[in-house]
Amino acid sequence: MSVKTIKAAIKKFDRFLISSHINPEGDSIGSQIAVASLLRRLKKDVVILNESPVPHTLRFIEGADNILKEIPRDFRFQAGLILDCPDMTRIGNVSEHITEDNVLINIDHHISNENFGRFNWVDGNVSSVGEMIFDLFKAFRLKIGYNEAVALYVAIMTDTGSFKYTNTTSKTHRIASELIDVGVKPYEIYGRIYEANSLQDTNLLGEALHTLKVTENGKVSWLWVTKEMLKKTKASLEGTEEIINFARSIEGVEIAILFRETGTEDKIKVSFRSKGKADVNKLASFFNGGGHATASGCTVFGKIEEVEKKVLEKAQGMAK
Ligand SMILES: [Mn+2]
Known part of the structure; x- marks a missing residue:
């Protein structure tokens, strides 16, 4: 499936639960925050729910505070948007909230992905889910804002080992370049994440x-x-x-x-x-x-x- 199918799928629903894997890192946290922002701009109701807390080095990302560990009592959702997970066991106890009635949208770049969703956009050739969410912004013709750019840059920088792993492509750099044009400062993001060890x-x-x-x-x-x-x-x-x-x-x-x-x-x-x-x-x-x-x-x-x-x-x- 392609970004177009996912775009069409997203249009069909109004209320989303977003989740990603336990022990999250930059790609899962950054991608969840960015896609939540995208959905809210489309006037969707969104909750991000994770079993594990946000690691302290990623808490500076605007929107990290909105990642919940418990689902709001009155929140009902139609679609579960699962990011960066090869299979459903990876979301841990969040899966307890997902029922037969929920449609799953699976966006991932693990080659081992089990295509567990009704809609599966899986591409083992991209560096990060962050790159895929960037493409989703493009598909919806939404101009990426500063906070969204930071979240996406974190996702891509961390999953490419700061642009040095074999998954780093010219497209990865083109995306990074566009995010820098929005206002992201690479030294600042790098410092926050890799020069903040205890x-x-x-x-x-x-x-x-x-x-x-x-x-x-x-x-x-x-x-x-x-x-x-x-x-x-x-x-x-x-x-x-x-x-x-x-x-x-x-x-x-x-x-x-x-x-x-x-x-x-x-x-x-x-x-x-x-x-x-x-x-x-x-x-x-x-x-x-x-x-x-x-x-x-x-x-x-x-x-x-x-x-x-x-x-x-x-x-x-x-x-x-
Ligand atoms: Mn990833």
């Missing part, structure tokens, strides 16, 4: 780097974040997502892996990053996870040492 999170990075290892052939690197480290540094789990980039940045590495102990016993969160050669969506799908070819994740049950062994075996098979 001392605790930086100390955690130090701890995690002590566990960094690389396979003999140098193609797979990995590190750990344990419960012990989180306790010692008082860091937040929220601040751990960027740590994997240090493993990825080593010369010759093709696959980087981060193993994180969660609060739950023997449940390990595993994140993967690839520099482009290895398809880590495939790697994650061995363990019932998914994502993109260059960034993906899964949850594996077991002790961290056991999970490391299992996952490394598969990863090494893919990066020989």
Whole structure:
């Protein structure tokens, strides 16, 4: 399906529930805020509902305060607009509010997307849902305002690793350029998000780097974040997502892996990053996870040492 079909679908309904995945990042938060603004300009009733809170580095985005954790009691909606989610389990407890009567509109860029909606606009070739929402503004012939531009810029900047991942295209830059023309200041947005780490999170990075290892052939690197480290540094789990980039940045590495102990016993969160050669969506799908070819994740049950062994075996098979 294309942006045109989604435009036609949106026109049919008046009341929307917008949601996105648990543990949200820049693309999910920025895209939700931008599309909510678009719908309100079309005189639609809109509620954004997320299971998880907005990470503190993203709270500066105008409209972030309007993301709710509980649905207003009298709010009835016709359509659920689900962003940046490969499947419906990713919206967590928000799914409890969705009934058979609700039409789902699915806008996503994960190649592993299950096309769970009545309307599915899924494009695995775009950097971010932010780019897709930009196209939606164009389809409705709406001039993008400053706050909308900031939200979209955040979505695109974060999902492209600040315009350096393989998903960054000339169109990505053309969109960014247009958003800058609206008034977005790249240094300001970058500073807000990437130069606002807490001392605790930086100390955690130090701890995690002590566990960094690389396979003999140098193609797979990995590190750990344990419960012990989180306790010692008082860091937040929220601040751990960027740590994997240090493993990825080593010369010759093709696959980087981060193993994180969660609060739950023997449940390990595993994140993967690839520099482009290895398809880590495939790697994650061995363990019932998914994502993109260059960034993906899964949850594996077991002790961290056991999970490391299992996952490394598969990863090494893919990066020989
Ligand atoms: Mn995304």
